[in-house]
Structures are given as structure tokens and as C-alpha cells.
Amino acid sequence: MAVLNRMDWYDLARSTNWTPKYVAEDELFPPKLSGEFGLPLTAWEEYDEPYKQTYPEYVKVQREKDAGAYSVKAALERSRIFENADPGWKSVMKAHYGAIARGEYAAASAEARMMRFSKAPGMRNMATLGCMDEIRHGQMQLYFPHEHVAKDRQMDWAFKAYDTNEWAMIAARHFFDDIMMTRDAISVSIMLTFSFETGFTNMQFLGLAADAAEAGDHTFANLISSIQTDESRHAQIGGPALKVLIANGQKQEAQKRVDIALWGAWKLFSVLTGPIMDYYTPLEHRKQSFKEFMEEWIVAQFERALTDMGLDLPWYWDIFLKDLSETHHGMHMGSYYWRPTVWWNPSAGITPAERDWLEEKYPGWNDTWGQCWDVIIDNVVDGNMAKAYPETLPYVCNMCQLPILGTPGKGWNVKDYPLEYQGRLYHFGSEVDRWVFEQEPERYAGHLSIVDRFLAGMIQPMNLEGALAYMNIGPGECGDDAHNYAWAEVYRALRAERKAV
């Protein structure tokens, strides 16, 4: 029997809406879960997914992808790449797995919400495949690091991170809870797939795949490239939903969701990917600076995507463009200075050659960030290590949950963005973080940041030991300098040279 071409039957087969007779439409699709946009089923039937794939096709392609990634892993298991890798590269893997693996698994439930509760049949089909994608990503990114757990306790954070109160994980959870775990199906499609995945997972997975291949870690490069092929498909779930909303007079609500999610994604990636690309990746393996990568892959892509969709650029676009040169330097300095509180070993990345690169990519770096690093370097070179570690907490933002920071040194512009709401003083790292809070204060007001928890007496004893215990950072898991301060030798030699002259 001849088999019909896919496009001859796809639209009909996935048009699975019907007129409910035994229950009201709102009972079949509760607005809280399906989206409170007031649009009937018929409006959502206009949803036209750009990526049409059937289940048999999906299974065939996914099987091939899995076979590819797993066979590379099996072939390279004895290659001792992990043992011989630059410590900065190991930190990249640890940060990535901890921050991403279980988040992907959680994303399966967000996809499942679209699969069940979206009124758009096309979205339900795409999300069915997307849900299986996310389960695969969770499983792979737990299985691949597992071979290293026996070699390095910090690798255990691939699984453990999301169960802890480690500060960066509180930030990650706060963001993902906001955009995907506690939103209706349509909002998930806009906030998770369109706003977060379209651009930012591209950056993490494409950028990192290039760096991994350069670093000789072909297992990791293949793994994340394999994942990215799924992401680029299911990231397209949100676009057609935006079109339906705009066509039905809901542009403002759609725009708001994009603006909220894009900003949160940017902040999270400024701490996760920024330091990795500009400080941890060995200098000789760097392809592009974080800023260059952001400008090429995120800025250009979003400007095009938003315009094509009929949306506006977020109102804060100029702030965002300016922050591309600044925020991640602070996130790096923060995670380095507070390094006992992370599950990887931050690479300082500030040898004279690396500083030259930073100055070239970010003119003025030496007069700003460099001034703070000069003091840190002197303390390390002098063996004054007590001053090279913190004795208090950085103040964190009540929205992104990340340190409130700005440019130091000669360009000092650090600023708090406070807001008093119902008798409590909230602090934000930017005008945008505060704006997000103001859109729906009751949604966020009850959350306690790590600093709020400290002040509420939830962290005992009130010192580093108590903070590490609260953050579930066990012995052997505390971060420290990735290269055990070997970089300080360069500065010692420079000092000796200067003395000799």
C-alpha cells in the first residue's frame, strides 16, 4: 500500500480539537493552566507550527542522535580527556551540568503542560515531542557526567545542584519557577521556548560546543550539539503562539511576557556563560568574547525575531546592550571572590596575557575591573589569603537573586534599585529587575533571597561554615581557584624583574 506524504495528512491528523459537550470549555481547558487570554478554541486552531514532525519521524531521528552521542562517549571513555583537561575546562563542565541537567528534566513538565492544556493542536503536537526532548536532555546530562563522579566530588553536583540552597541554584530555580513551572501553557511557550530557548540555549550549547571541540572534549561537544538540534526545533513552539495573540489584540500581554523572560535569561547567562567564555576557557581556545557572541547570536537574532513577529524590542533594550560589556565581569568577580560558595573551581583568568585580551575586547577593563583584580592579585602574591576570601555576604537582587553589582574602579557606577512594598524593603540589581517585580508584586513578594534568609536567622551559625552547610556544600565540594593560584607565579616573576631593574 502506498504511504501518503506527510504533508498530505499531517494537518488533518493533528487537528484534534473538538467541541466539548459534557463539560464546559473552561473545564476542559482551565484558564489558569491554558492561559487567561480569553481566546476560544477556534482562535488557537490558527496556530501554525513551522516545524512539522510526526511521531515516527521523531523516533527515527532521535534514535540516530542518541546513537551518535553515546557512541562518541563510549569511544572516548578511556581517552583520559577529563584527567588531562585544563582545570578551567573542568569548571565549565561542572557549572554547566549543575545548572542545566535537572532544569532540563523539569522543563519536561513545562512541555507537558503545553501538551495537555494548550488549546492549539499544533502546539500540543510539538510539545509532545518537546517533552520527550527534555527527558532525553535530563537523562543524558546526568549520565554523561556520572563517569566522572568517582574522580571528582564536585561532579556530583550535576545531580545534586537543584536540590540545594546554593545561591546560584536559588537564582536558577527562581527564574525557571517563574517562567516555566508556574505559568500557563501559552505563557510557557512564550517565556520558555521563544524568550529563553531561542536565543540563550543557542548560546550555551552552540558557543560551548565550539569551545569544547577546541578544548579537545569531543564527548561534551557532541553531547551538547545533539541537544541543541532538539532545542532548535522545540524552541519554535512560542513563535506561532505570539502570532495568534497579536492577531487577537493581546500584543501587550505577549510583549510583557517576552520582556520579563528575556531579562531573567540574560541575568542567568551573565553568571553562567559570561565567566565561562571570557575567563575559564583557556585563552588559546577562545573563539569570540562573550559580548561578541551575545551580539551575534542573541541581539541580532532577537531583533529580527521580534520585528518579524510584530513585537517591539523590550523597553530596556539600551540598558541590555550596555550591560553586555559590564554585568558578566562582575558576576565573574563575585563568583571568584565568593568561590567557596560554588560547586566548581572558578578560573581567575587574569594573567597579563588574558588581561590584554580583556582590554582589547572590553576597552577600559584595566581601569575598572582590573583595579579590583590588582588588589586581589597582590593579596595572592603576598600570601595574604585571608583578604582574598570574603567575610560577609554580597547583597543579592530580590528578582534575579544574583549579586547587585556594577562597574568598579574609575568607572564606578554601582547602584541599588530599592523598592518599599508593604513595609518590606526590597533591593534590585537594575531598573529592569525592579520593573519585573512591579508587574506582579504578589507573585514575588514572599520569596526570601539568600540574604533575607540569613537575616531571618535561617542560616546558623551565622558565618561561612553555617552558610556552606545551608547551601549543602559538603567537604571536598567547596570551590577554590581552578589552577591552585599557579597564575600568581607570573606576577611574582614580574615583581622580581622589576626589583632587579
Add this chain to the structure above:
Amino acid sequence: MALFPLTSNFEGDFVLQLVPVDTENTMDEVAAAAAVHSVGRRVRDRPGHILRVRRQGSEAFLPRDMKVAEAGFMPTETVEIIWQAPAA
């Protein structure tokens, strides 16, 4: 006397930090408490300078001997700690 949390925004540093002070502390003591977490860690000392405290957004420094209890701060309010050059 009571423990009172303030947020330090120290001139030249890159991040806000939590600084516990006492309601009886003077502004000079607040500045010194904030300096512990910035000067010699990420900000170079400036010999001869003194450190002054002001509210964010204000150009005017609070009197050096003013007590925390008298300043009317909210708990965790952000104060700027600014280097002041010695009088010529």
C-alpha cells in the same frame, strides 16, 4: 543598642555587601565597618583620605558623629561609602 543591618555600596568596589552595625555606631564607625569588606580586598587604601557616609542619591554626607539610630535608616538600606580627600 541593637544589631542593625545595612547595605554597603563602597566607592570603587563592584558589589553591594551586607554590613551588620549597631544602632549606637557613628557614621565613622559605619564607614569603618564597611571598609573591612572592601579596602585591601578589592579596593586600594587611599592614605590620608577619610570615609564618609551618605544615602544613595544624596550628595550630602551624614554628620560623622551621627548615630545609626538617629539617621532613620530602614533595615538593609543602602548607604554609599565615599572617599573624601584631606582638606587642602
